[in-house]
Amino acid sequence: xxxxxxxxxxxxxxxxxxxxxxxxxxxxxxxxxxxxxxxxxxxxxxxxxxxxxxxxxxxxxxxxxxxxxxxxxxxxxxxxxxxxxxxxxxxxxxxxxxxxxxxxxxxxxxxxxxxxxxxxxxxxxxxxxxxxxxxxxxxxxxx
Amino acid sequence: xxxxxxxxxxxxxxxxxxxxxxxxxxxxxxxxxxxxxxxxxxxxxxxxxxxxxxxxxxxxxxxxxxxxxxxxxxxxxxxxxxxxxxxxxxxxxxxxxxxxxxxxxxxxxxxxxxxxxxxxxxxxxxxxxxxxxx
Numbered sequence: 096x097x098x099x100x101x102x103x104x105x106x107x108x109x110x111x112x113x114x115x116x117x118x119x120x121x122x123x124x125x126x127x128x129x130x131x132x133x134x135x136x137x138x139x140x141x142x143x144x145x146x147x148x149x150x151x152x153x154x155x156x157x158x159x160x161x162x163x164x165x166x167x168x169x170x171x172x173x174x175x176x177x178x179x180x181x182x183x184x185x186x187x188x189x190x191x192x193x194x195x196x197x198x199x200x201x202x203x204x205x206x207x208x209x210x211x212x213x214x215x216x217x218x219x220x221x222x223x224x225x226x227x228x229x230x231x232x233x234x235x236x237x238x
Numbered sequence: 239x240x241x242x243x244x245x246x247x248x249x250x251x252x253x254x255x256x257x258x259x260x261x262x263x264x265x266x267x268x269x270x271x272x273x274x275x276x277x278x279x280x281x282x283x284x285x286x287x288x289x290x291x292x293x294x295x296x297x298x299x300x301x302x303x304x305x306x307x308x309x310x311x312x313x314x315x316x317x318x319x320x321x322x323x324x325x326x327x328x329x330x331x332x333x334x335x336x337x338x339x340x341x342x343x344x345x346x347x348x349x350x351x352x353x354x355x356x357x358x359x360x361x362x363x364x365x366x367x368x369x370x371x372x
Contacts, residue, residue, distance in 0.1 A: 127356045209356060
């Protein structure tokens with residue numbers, strides 16, 4: 096029980112999720128800002144691929160017999176990890192028909208992405224907070 | 239995430255500029271004289287957006303790349319008595335179409351709202367992030 100509290104197995108995962116959602120928010124906001132820019136192609140990164148990277152890293156960690164600790168994340172062509180941050184390399188999504196101004200905006204989907212991404216960010220942040228609260232409680236009861 | 243605020247703000251500025259131009263077009267819809275009082279019908283202006291924010295030195299965001307004049311044909315109105323009429327009695331009025339301007343104004347206002355939503359989301363994310371610590 097005490098081991099579970101202090102080894103904080105979810106922290107590394109949640110930290111990456113917050114970082115990813117925070118970075119991706121910028122991309123979505125930029126797409127919204129460019130709704131009326133002629134010739135602009137909205138860019139984004141694949142959430143599915145990131146989740147797979149994260150899942151693979153967690154599996155890898157489990158196979159190594161460690162339930163907790165840092166994750167060994169493999170870079171993909173869209174997401175590049177460093178020790179304390181990650182960098183996104185977005186690519187044009189371009190699934191929509193082109194408007195006359197050469198922009199292939201998709202208002203509804205972009206706003207949906209904005210909301211989904213925000214909810215992911217909030218979920219990860221609150222789970223992170225719960226972890227810290229748990230640690231706080233454990234420390235307070237001991238002292 | 240701090241950059242997100244800059245991106246949304248650059249879009250708000252751009253859309254407001256566009257709305258200003260619409261206002262100028264409507265205000266000058268029947269203006270056939272220039273500032274010097276010479277016959278020179280007003281031409282419709284329109285904003286062309288470009289991605290990136292040179293003012294903030296960022297590749298993300300949006301800015302008004304240029305304000306162009308609509309070189310489309312002017313609107314002839316038969317006014318033989320007017321001192322500005324040509325030999326056929328026509329005076330040329332600005333090529334401003336109220337319907338087009340109305341559409342542009344609505345689009346700019348909606349785009350402005352979309353960016354406000356994005357701003358609100360960014361603000362919520364800030365306050366959620368602060369709660370991790372507090």
